[in-house]
Amino acid sequence: MSTDYSDILSRLCFHLKQFSSPDVVIVPETDLINELAIDSVKLLNLVMEIEDEFDISVPLNALADVQTVHDLANLIHHIKSAK
Amino acid sequence: MSLLDKLDAVAAARKALLPEGLDVFGMPIEEVYSATEARVGDRRILFLGTNNYLGLTFAPECLQAAHEALDREGTGTTGSRMANGSYSGHRALEREFADFYQCHSGIVFTTGYQANLAMISGLAGAGDVVLIDGDSHASIYDGCRLSGAEIIRFRHNDVADMEKRLRRLGERSQSTLIVAEGIYSMLGDQAPLAEIVRIKNAYNSILLLDEAHSLGVLGKTGQGLVEETGLIDGVDFITGTFSKSLGSIGGYCVSNHPQLDQLRYISRPYIFTASPSPATIASTRAALKLLRDGTELRRQLWQNSRQLYARLDALGYQLGPQPGPVIANILDSPQQALMLWKGLLDHGIYVNLILPPAAPEGKALVRCSVSAAHTSEQMDYVGNVFAELRESIFQ
Numbered sequence: 392m393s394t395d396y397s398d399i400l401s402r403l404c405f406h407l408k409q410f411s412s413p414d415v416v417i418v419p420e421t422d423l424i425n426e427l428a429i430d431s432v433k434l435l436n437l438v439m440e441i442e443d444e445f446d447i448s449v450p451l452n453a454l455a456d457v458q459t460v461h462d463l464a465n466l467i468h469h470i471k472s473a474k
Numbered sequence: 475m476s477l478l479d480k481l482d483a484v485a486a487a488r489k490a491l492l493p494e495g496l497d498v499f500g501m502p503i504e505e506v507y508s509a510t511e512a513r514v515g516d517r518r519i520l521f522l523g524t525n526n527y528l529g530l531t532f533a534p535e536c537l538q539a540a541h542e543a544l545d546r547e548g549t550g551t552t553g554s555r556m557a558n559g560s561y562s563g564h565r566a567l568e569r570e571f572a573d574f575y576q577c578h579s580g581i582v583f584t585t586g587y588q589a590n591l592a593m594i595s596g597l598a599g600a601g602d603v604v605l606i607d608g609d610s611h612a613s614i615y616d617g618c619r620l621s622g623a624e625i626i627r628f629r630h631n632d633v634a635d636m637e638k639r640l641r642r643l644g645e646r647s648q649s650t651l652i653v654a655e656g657i658y659s660m661l662g663d664q665a666p667l668a669e670i671v672r673i674k675n676a677y678n679s680i681l682l683l684d685e686a687h688s689l690g691v692l693g694k695t696g697q698g699l700v701e702e703t704g705l706i707d708g709v710d711f712i713t714g715t716f717s718k719s720l721g722s723i724g725g726y727c728v729s730n731h732p733q734l735d736q737l738r739y740i741s742r743p744y745i746f747t748a749s750p751s752p753a754t755i756a757s758t759r760a761a762l763k764l765l766r767d768g769t770e771l772r773r774q775l776w777q778n779s780r781q782l783y784a785r786l787d788a789l790g791y792q793l794g795p796q797p798g799p800v801i802a803n804i805l806d807s808p809q810q811a812l813m814l815w816k817g818l819l820d821h822g823i824y825v826n827l828i829l830p831p832a833a834p835e836g837k838a839l840v841r842c843s844v845s846a847a848h849t850s851e852q853m854d855y856v857g858n859v860f861a862e863l864r865e866s867i868f869q
Contacts, residue, residue: 409719425546430831431831432831432836433836435627436608437629439627440631442626442639442642447642448603448642448643449626449627450603450624450625450626451618451626451627452619452624453624
């Protein structure tokens with residue numbers, strides 16, 4: 392993965408901190424639903440924040456395959472690369 | 475997890491949250507006495523959550539029209555309009571809706587839910603974008619999913635947020651369908667239509683406005699937010715439902731775009747379902763006349779709405795941002811909302827309980843729907859009960 396991906400991952404992890412208790416360590420393998428308790432509604436709101444953070448459009452349809460922090464970072468990276 | 479295990483998980487979640495022996499989301503109504511009163515168990519209750527905004531469900535004109543159609547054309551059409559044909563009532567109601575809005579044409583659907591499904595999935599497809607308000611009704615979300623278009627949300631009623639998302643789409647904004655609602659069903663607030671129209675024109679997008687909760691409620695003749703704001707020419711497609719102010723079941727779309735008619739040949743929720751029954755169409759036609767001439771009904775509806783909103787506001791309940799017939803009490807937890815809902819029911823008042831994830835921002839709602847058929851005394855009684863329950867809810 393490129394440096395861009397690393398940068399995206401680190402910004403995303405910083406963003407996801409608001410959804411977790413302080414003692415949770417967020418790593419690429421962290422499961423958004425089961426470990427960070429991000430339910431469907433929280434995920435929709437998170438997407439809007441990510442869109443603003445990275446200045447991209449993230450269609451809700453693209454979330455179907457997103458389960459982990461890595462999946463989400465990868466999706467953002469893919470959308471940014473395609474711009 | 476197996477298919478049936480998923481349903482067991484739903485049952486467990488319901489059991490953990492909801493009281494036993496009380497079907498909160500399917501209250502058994504034994505008898506209906508009028509537009510505003512019914513019997514639950516052995517108790518007479520006041521309907522305050524039925525969206526019967528003009529109180530037309532027992533209007534003699536609607537009952538008579540339905541009875542006559544039932545005798546004349548039978549109980550149902552037994553199929554779709556593509557297969558079984560369009561009855562004179564279907565065609566007449568479509569003309570009457572187009573005439574009501576002074577639009578080129580109209581289409582009638584079997585439910586309001588299907589109207590949004592049919593329109594969104596008929597207008598947008600793979601490669602297109604649908605830009606929707608975050609508080610959109612489930613029918614809008616489901617229409618988007620059915621369309622296969624990319625779904626982008628903007629923050630509720632935030633036009634700057636909407637414009638930012640359109641700007642990011644670049645040239646794709648020209649193949650973007652924006653969807654907003656006249657009155658939002660959760661919080662009862664109105665869309666900032668003037669700004670939405672200005673932005674959609676600037677970006678050459680298409681705008682669909684769902685007037686489900688605003689038909690009959692807003693505007694001199696009850697067209698909805700388009701009439702209240704004088705912006706009907708700025709909206710490309712208007713959808714709505716018969717199941718609120720018109721007191722029956724069904725949905726519609728009107729437009730000045732002549733292409734609307736082509737939806738009949740490509741839109742699955744229109745094609746693959748039975749058409750509305752003759753009695754439903756007949757009562758809706760009668761109700762539409764009453765709605766159009768219903769200045770006094772609207773005056774009474776707004777008087778009742780303002781009376782209850784002001785009373786609950788004065789009591790310190792956290793309400794939706796705008797007075798109107800949908801009055802949402804916003805509670806911090808499902809338990810608090812359930813306690814208020816149950817307390818109201820124990821006092822003979824039936825309202826809607828809305829729990830996460832259906833409620834916005836993780837809150838829970840106790841939603842009241844006011845009707846023109848309510849009396850000022852009934853609004854007083856409701857206010858008194860809310861006052862009595864306040865201490866126990868917020869202690």
